[in-house]
Amino acid sequence: MATSPDAATPSPTGPTVPSADVVGVVLCGGASRRMGRDKALIELDGHALAARVADALRSAGATRVLAIGGDAGALRELGLEPVPDRWPGGGPLGGLATALTEVARDAPAVPVASGSRRALVAPCDLIAPDPATFRGLLAALDDGWVEADLVDGPGTPDATIATVDGRAQWVVGAWRATPALAEALADRYRAGDRRLATAGEVARWRPVAVPAVAVADADRPADLPPT
Template identity: 30%
Template structure:
């Protein structure tokens, strides 16, 4: 696939209270699960960490520190898009335990001329688990400089070609949209572990 996979793994984990990159869901950590899924699609996978994050060494992928400090996921996205050798990236967070390689391929193929391909769920636009082209870089940089850190607001930029996709389009691949599920709290971690083991929550 002529794109780069980018995993944002900042390392802050404020809501979880511990570094969620290394929490296990099933037999692997959240970060390992993300890398495994992305490596099935991309020959180049990058992991982006915060400037003040402890060093991280991963097999089979390059690790980069944020080029712009203290901008959260937006800074990580900017860094991944800058460092990628391909003209497009597919960006995810490291705490998404149910990434689906078929879904990722579908997003990449959905509109190959678009600068951004982003999903809209009931909760709103989903800026991670999305495609970004290099043309988005100056807008991400401007957003960082202006401290407008909500990535999804880039979808309103009229100079970019943005394709918004909806659950009805991927229902056969991921009927419950689990690809977008992430783990921010102990309760969400428990739910993910239960789903991974096939055990219903009590």
């Protein structure tokens, strides 16, 4: 599914009042082979990468932050709530499906247009996690009915996805965590489709243009800024 060129741009920059309906999610289940050590626990400016991402999600309005996969004990010490990945080692699509399933578990059974619990998702290895970017993703999700920049036609988006130069960054986004959407992603994964772009084929999503620095991640030691 192609991304619309008319992507929304995040605008909220001020502090956000935390909302019980917003749950932060940090994807921590990667093998970190190219890095050579657990990326979630690498310290930058005295704080673990996963903790930096969690702090940015809280600043954007999340009252809880889940860690999907990874070292449960270490992540709990960092203040995150560890959740076992349903498909450990299976890639980020499985982590996303796990996250939406967990967040949707206690979500109210109401139509998407009436509101639902929202999952604000990011990977653990963002170098400069930006609260304003996360706030913009939430604001675009809450805008309601949109036409010009909603992929697959007008309607209410299931998700807003960060885009850089028109390319979707599937692991950085805000999602309406409904059981139906979570199960649709899980079904695709169980059927053997592990592509992250599968998320865009299952969900009605709205692209949100963000600066490249907001989604820059650390895959190998050379990606980390000098200390």
